[in-house]
Amino acid sequence: MDAYFTDLAERLRARGVAEERVTVTLTELHDHLLDADSTPEAEFGPVAEFAEQLARGTGASAPEAAGQPGSRAQEWRWTADIYTDRELLNRYGGQGWEVERVDRLGQFVCRRDPGNAMRWEYRRETTLRGERGKLAARLAPDGWEPCGRWAYLAYFKRPCAVTAGPAAALAAAPEVPGRRVFFSRKYRALLMAVLALLVAEAVYFGNSDISLGDPATLAGMVVGALAGGAGAAYGLRRHLRKERSAGQP
Numbered sequence: 063m064d065a066y067f068t069d070l071a072e073r074l075r076a077r078g079v080a081e082e083r084v085t086v087t088l089t090e091l092h093d094h095l096l097d098a099d100s101t102p103e104a105e106f107g108p109v110a111e112f113a114e115q116l117a118r119g120t121g122a123s124a125p126e127a128a129g130q131p132g133s134r135a136q137e138w139r140w141t142a143d144i145y146t147d148r149e150l151l152n153r154y155g156g157q158g159w160e161v162e163r164v165d166r167l168g169q170f171v172c173r174r175d176p177g178n179a180m181r182w183e184y185r186r187e188t189t190l191r192g193e194r195g196k197l198a199a200r201l202a203p204d205g206w207e208p209c210g211r212w213a214y215l216a217y218f219k220r221p222c223a224v225t226a227g228p229a230a231a232l233a234a235a236p237e238v239p240g241r242r243v244f245f246s247r248k249y250r251a252l253l254m255a256v257l258a259l260l261v262a263e264a265v266y267f268g269n270s271d272i273s274l275g276d277p278a279t280l281a282g283m284v285v286g287a288l289a290g291g292a293g294a295a296y297g298l299r300r301h302l303r304k305e306r307s308a309g310q311p
Contacts, residue, residue, distance in 0.1 A: 066102035066109055067092065073113035087116060096166065136176060139169040140242045143249035144215070148186050150244055151217070155182035158232045161219055164210030169242075170217075171210075179232035181222035184209070189216050 067088055074084045095105055106112045138159060142150050151161065151170070158179030159172040185206065189197050194216055198208050205224040210217045222230035245253075 069109050070113055073110065074117060077113065077117035079117055135173045136238055138172045138238050139165070140244065141169045142244040143246055145246040145248050146244055148184065151184035154239070155184055158235050161209040161217065164212050164217060168212050174235060176235040179235040181230045181232060182219050183222050185218050187216045187218065188214050190214060
C-alpha cells in the first residue's frame with residue numbers, strides 16, 4: 063500500500079498537481095481503502111493509469127476519479143442507530159441518495175447526482191465477517207450489492223429500477239438534508255441509562271473511603287462498566303431478534 067501511494071504521489075507531482083491537492087487526495091484514498099478492505103491495485107487499478115486520471119481531473123475527489131459519480135455529485139454523511147437506520151436508508155434512498163460505504167465513524171457516505179438521480183432501496187443483515195461473502199452471493203441474484211458494514215451489521219443496496227423500472231428515476235432531487243445524526247428516543251434512553259450507571263458508580267467510589275488503588279475496588283468498577291455495556295448490548299440484540307422473527311430484511 064505504501065509503495066503504491068508513494069509512486070502515485072510522485073506521478074501527481076510530476077504532472078503539476080499542487081502539493082496540497084496531492085496530500086488531500088492521498089488522505090482520501092487511504093481512508094477509502096481502509097473502509098473498502100481492499101488493495102490499491104484492486105480498488106483503483108494500475109498506478110500509472112490512475113495517476114493520469116487524477117491529473118486530468120478538475121478537482122474531483124479521489125473516489126470520483128476512481129469511477130464514482132462526477133464532480134456535480136453531492137455528498138452527504140450521516141449516522142443513525144439500529145432502531146432507525148433501515149427506515150432512514152430507504153427514505154433517503156427514495157430521494158436519490160446512494161450509499162457508497164460506511165466509514166470508520168459509522169457514518170453512511172452517500173452520493174447523488176442532482177441531474178441524474180435514481181431511487182435506491184436498502185436492506186440490513188447481521189453476519190459474521192467470514193460469512194459476508196456467502197451472504198453477498200446469496201443476495202446478488204436479486205440485485206443486492208454490499209454498500210458497507212459496521213461491526214456485525216452488513217448493508218446492501220440496489221437501484222429501485224430493478225423492481226420499478228423507469229419509474230425509479232427522480233424528476234427533481236430534494237435539497238440535501240440539514241441533519242447528520244439521527245438517534246431515536248429508544249437509543250438515547252439506552253445511552254442515558256448506561257451513562258447514569260457509570261456516573262452513579264463514579265460518585266459512589268468518589269465519596270466513599272474505599273481506595274481506588276484497591277484491586278477489589280478496581281474490579282468492582284470494571285464489573286459495573288461491563289454490566290452497563292452488557293445491558294446496552296442486550297437491548298440491541300433483542301431488537302435485532304425481533305426484526306429477524308418478523309422477517310424484516
